[in-house]
Amino acid sequence: MSALEQANVLGGRALREAWRTPEALAPTIFIPVFFLIVNFGQAGKIFPSDSTDFLYGQTYAAFQLPISLLLAASFGTAALYLVEEIEGGYFDKLRAAPVARTALVSGRLLAEGAKSVVITAILVAIALPLGVSIASGLAGFLLLLLLTSLWAVVFSGFMQLIALKTRSAAATNSGGLIFFPLLFLTPNFVPRELLTRPMEIAATLNPVTYVMEAMRALILQDLSWTPVIRGFGVVAVLGVLMVTLNVRVIRAYD
Amino acid sequence: MRHRGSGRRCGVAAAESGLSESGVRVPVMRLAVEAEQLAKQYRGRGGTVDAVRGVDLSVGAGEVFGFLGPNGAGKSTTVRMLTTLLTITSGTATVAGVDVATDPDGVRRRIGVALQEAGLDARQSGRELLILQARLFGMSAAQARIRAEELLELVDLVDAADRRIKGYSGGMKRRLDLASALVHEPDVLFLDEPTTGLDPASRLTVWDELRRINARGTTIFLTTQYLEEADQLCHRVAIIDGGLIVREGTPDELKAELRDRRGLDAEPTLDEVFLDATGRTRERRAGEVQEVSG
Numbered sequence: 001m002s003a004l005e006q007a008n009v010l011g012g013r014a015l016r017e018a019w020r021t022p023e024a025l026a027p028t029i030f031i032p033v034f035f036l037i038v039n040f041g042q043a044g045k046i047f048p049s050d051s052t053d054f055l056y057g058q059t060y061a062a063f064q065l066p067i068s069l070l071l072a073a074s075f076g077t078a079a080l081y082l083v084e085e086i087e088g089g090y091f092d093k094l095r096a097a098p099v100a101r102t103a104l105v106s107g108r109l110l111a112e113g114a115k116s117v118v119i120t121a122i123l124v125a126i127a128l129p130l131g132v133s134i135a136s137g138l139a140g141f142l143l144l145l146l147l148t149s150l151w152a153v154v155f156s157g158f159m160q161l162i163a164l165k166t167r168s169a170a171a172t173n174s175g176g177l178i179f180f181p182l183l184f185l186t187p188n189f190v191p192r193e194l195l196t197r198p199m200e201i202a203a204t205l206n207p208v209t210y211v212m213e214a215m216r217a218l219i220l221q222d223l224s225w226t227p228v229i230r231g232f233g234v235v236a237v238l239g240v241l242m243v244t245l246n247v248r249v250i251r252a253y254d
Numbered sequence: 255m256r257h258r259g260s261g262r263r264c265g266v267a268a269a270e271s272g273l274s275e276s277g278v279r280v281p282v283m284r285l286a287v288e289a290e291q292l293a294k295q296y297r298g299r300g301g302t303v304d305a306v307r308g309v310d311l312s313v314g315a316g317e318v319f320g321f322l323g324p325n326g327a328g329k330s331t332t333v334r335m336l337t338t339l340l341t342i343t344s345g346t347a348t349v350a351g352v353d354v355a356t357d358p359d360g361v362r363r364r365i366g367v368a369l370q371e372a373g374l375d376a377r378q379s380g381r382e383l384l385i386l387q388a389r390l391f392g393m394s395a396a397q398a399r400i401r402a403e404e405l406l407e408l409v410d411l412v413d414a415a416d417r418r419i420k421g422y423s424g425g426m427k428r429r430l431d432l433a434s435a436l437v438h439e440p441d442v443l444f445l446d447e448p449t450t451g452l453d454p455a456s457r458l459t460v461w462d463e464l465r466r467i468n469a470r471g472t473t474i475f476l477t478t479q480y481l482e483e484a485d486q487l488c489h490r491v492a493i494i495d496g497g498l499i500v501r502e503g504t505p506d507e508l509k510a511e512l513r514d515r516r517g518l519d520a521e522p523t524l525d526e527v528f529l530d531a532t533g534r535t536r537e538r539r540a541g542e543v544q545e546v547s548g
Contacts, residue, residue: 001392009389089373098362
């Protein structure tokens with residue numbers, strides 16, 4: 001069995017695990033929807049669609065949707081399941097089997113990617129009544145699903161790295177909080193050019209900015225390749241980095 | 255039989271014969287597990303800890319080999335090195351004829367592992383867990399389903415097969431863990447304290463399973479704190495203390511040696527051999543004969 005097939009088998013198990021713990025899945029939808037509604041409710045009137053250029057004729061909810069999508073893709077519950085497995089001994093059982101080390105780390109990441117596709121589609125559907133549409137059409141929607149899913153893989157890879165290094169649920173949970181500063185050091189309320197200079201510099205240095213801008217481009221405009229390619233470039237580089245680091249850590253795992 | 259520092263290997267249970275260079279038929283030992291000067295050193299903030307300090311082991315194919323020792327003696331560390339879960343600091347080890355350090359995947363294909371605390375995924379059903387394990391060992395989906403059914407029958411879990419594992423009793427989990435270690439019919443089965451925490455009835459059930467598995471030709475490498483268990487199940491035992499093997503031989507050999515050395519009238523128990531080998535006494539550990547901590 002190839003490493004890819006092994007990753008697929010392990011990914012299927014991780015998906016079953018997620019499906020069987022709806023109490024862990026529910027917040028990944030509820031909290032992003034909560035932020036979408038609250039942010040839209042608070043700032044919707046400040047940025048009316050007919051007089052705000054950066055909304056391209058859509059409501060402010062469309063501008064806010066990428067934040068909710070990124071938030072949903074950055075819960076990293078898979079890493080907590082991994083810690084449970086490490087503590088319970090099942091991870092050792094898998095390590096003692098002739099499973100490719102890359103498959104051991106990528107199985108869960110594949111599952112996170114697949115889960116994110118479904119959650120993203122649900123969140124987009126929930127946003128439609130708030131005056132949101134995907135201006136780039138079906139192709140843009142598919143790209144949005146792919147981009148969000150790849151971000152989920154990147155973030156889960158980061159969380160999994162903490163889980164493998166610390167083997168502690170508390171440390172892994174705390175590590176996940178690093179995402180919040182990264183989310184707020186972005187043009188999350190207005191485009192980058194409207195930020196104050198220090199915030200603009202911080203946002204420019206923050207890779208999450210480019211993923212968010214790519215999502216925004218797909219939601220608000222006709223297919224505009226430059227921000228989209230930049231967003232995919234960022235997740236590709238971070239994805240390769242995370243998988244490489246995960247494999248290195250698991251190979252040296254004692 | 256081997257004593258502290260003697261360095262002499264005792265004979266293994268399984269032996270075949272072969273031709274020497276001169277054409278004379280000589281016995282050839284078929285070893286399931288062999289370790290030479292196996293050592294594990296942990297480096298931490300508090301300094302260096304020598305968990306295993308040069309262990310020599312020879313376990314013959316088809317044996318049930320008991321690996322005994324007090325808490326912290328190095329039993330689990332040794333097993334984890336032999337099962338590729340821990341890197342080896344120094345020394346060499348082969349399992350089923352495959353070098354642990356240079357071909358860990360080759361070892362993994364030939365061993366079954368059931369470690370302390372049944373390592374199971376509680377959110378899956380028993381059947382799902384076995385199918386997954388079989389798939390990871392390269393079986394097709396159809397083959398894996400058939401193998402899972404066979405194993406569920408073997409460990410008497412057919413009725414509970416489609417229930418989530420989190421609802422299983424301790425004994426059921428142990429039996430399932432055993433079944434998952436057997437999915438690919440391993441040459442060597444490593445069991446790390448397989449009956450710890452089980453009630454007496456469940457323990458006896460696991461013993462019966464182990465006898466059946468061994469009767470099929472599988473070598474069993476067993477660590478246990480229960481000396482009665484070792485006495486009942488093992489062809490040979492080794493006692494490790496402070497990271498070194500301090501006794502090795504059949505239970506009967508070890509008892510006879512202690513009786514002769516101490517000039518005892520009655521044959522000692524394996525408990526007494528253990529206490530003698532690890533430098534502990536009943537007086538020091540009154541009421542804790544079965545589970546001695548260092």
